Amino acid sequence: MKICVLGAGALGCAIGGVLTEAGHEVWLINRNAEQVDAMNSRGLILRDDGADRAVQVHAATTAQGVNMDTGAVDLVIVLVKSFHTRQAMEAATSLLGPDTAVLSLQNGLGHEGILAEIVGRERVLAGKTYVGGTQLAAGHVIVGTRGKDTHIGELDGRITGRVQRIADTFNRAGLDTTVSDNIMGTIWDKLLINVATGALTGITRLTYGQLYRQPELEACGVAAVAEAMTVAEASGIRLSITDPRDAWLKAGAGLPDEFKTSMLQSLEKGSVTEIDFVNGSVVRWGAKCGVPTPVNQALVACIKGIELGLPGSSSH
Known part of the structure; x- marks a missing residue:
């Protein structure tokens, strides 16, 4: 699966890092050039249970830096600060293909409506995650996935093939994910x-x-x-x-x-x-x-x- 994390701070890097390790083409978008340069030059350093490991990731400061030669993105995971949602998504529409899904894992309520206005309600999925991420330095994060669950679902509560595929993808990467009919x-x-x-x-x-x-x-x-x-x-x-x-x-x-x-x-x-x-x-x-x-x-x-x-x- 080709996945883009829009707003790859500590949490986005933690999620994107383990998805990369599971074999997916993951792009981490962060406006901070120092963070992006660090990840591209020496990899994303994940500290897990006290031990560091390097993951070779794709990172860019804008959506325009994503390599589209491999096709449109299958999934955009939105993790920007709530008040940046509109600006960030409007600047990232180049990522979208006919079947691209857009999943908000942000805190609070209301992002779904903003995203729907920009990309169409039919693309939007909502979710809530308890996965943790803590920034230690540029391109270096503590990842907390063990025992931390994630819930995702369609806005109308239907259990669809696409939301099940995303959940399966997350689960295989070690992100404990369930599909909700009441997201x-x-x-x-x-x-x-x-x-x-x-x-x-x-x-x-x-x-x-x-x-x-x-x-x-x-x-x-x-x-x-x-x-x-x-x-x-x-x-x-x-x-x-x-x-x-x-x-x-x-x-x-x-x-x-x-x-x-x-x-x-x-x-x-x-x-x-x-x-x-x-x-x-x-x-x-x-x-x-x-x-x-x-x-x-x-x-x-x-x-x-x-x-x-x-x-x-x-x-x-």
């Missing part, structure tokens, strides 16, 4: 966990240990989840989480006191967050189905205000 429910379940704590930690700058000791913050997080659950149910989404407090508890389960959410980490680095695709998605879906979302609206507004105060920032 939007799976994505919403994960969204509820992000809704519970992400914005709150970004606003308060608290670690999980501090956050989970404050009853007022728990009440706010649980209220945000309850709103999101009402929106999901009004939108016909099948959730597995039935109690909003469960999402709050799951968000912190097994994590150390010093844990910081990705939203807090982004703000600490001076970067904008993916708030529009987390709590912001709840607000947008609520507006569509007539469900009020005042708690999530307030959380979005606070994060947007913090982003405006970042050095050199502009609204995105």
Whole structure:
């Protein structure tokens, strides 16, 4: 299979690296020239269980750098930051052939609609992965695939030949993947966990240990989840989480006191967050189905205000 990872950061390199080792032609797209040069010159270095190994990969800074002599790409895996989705996919349409599938494994909710506008809804698949990747240096990542599952599916819940082929490809590469007939429910379940704590930690700058000791913050997080659950149910989404407090508890389960959410980490680095695709998605879906979302609206507004105060920032 010819596969392109659009947004090959640490996670994209981890996934792309093991797919390459399984014998597929994988292209890793990363805008960072240093990262691309390192991978092309000495290979992608994967650290797995403490040991490093080099994988010879194809890397490019743009989709135009992908060799199309071997034909169109069979699968585009989208892993760019949520707010770069439109720009990245619009710049990568040259990869598409008649049967190319586009799979979002991004965090949050809403990428599917953006991708569908650009490539057509019939091409788009959605997914959620718990595979891990941590950047050590340019072209050098820790890969965490053992015991980490991935779920993919068609937006309408059908079990098709193409989604099964992709799952089989992933499984043979050691990526534990299942096909879901309720992928939007799976994505919403994960969204509820992000809704519970992400914005709150970004606003308060608290670690999980501090956050989970404050009853007022728990009440706010649980209220945000309850709103999101009402929106999901009004939108016909099948959730597995039935109690909003469960999402709050799951968000912190097994994590150390010093844990910081990705939203807090982004703000600490001076970067904008993916708030529009987390709590912001709840607000947008609520507006569509007539469900009020005042708690999530307030959380979005606070994060947007913090982003405006970042050095050199502009609204995105």
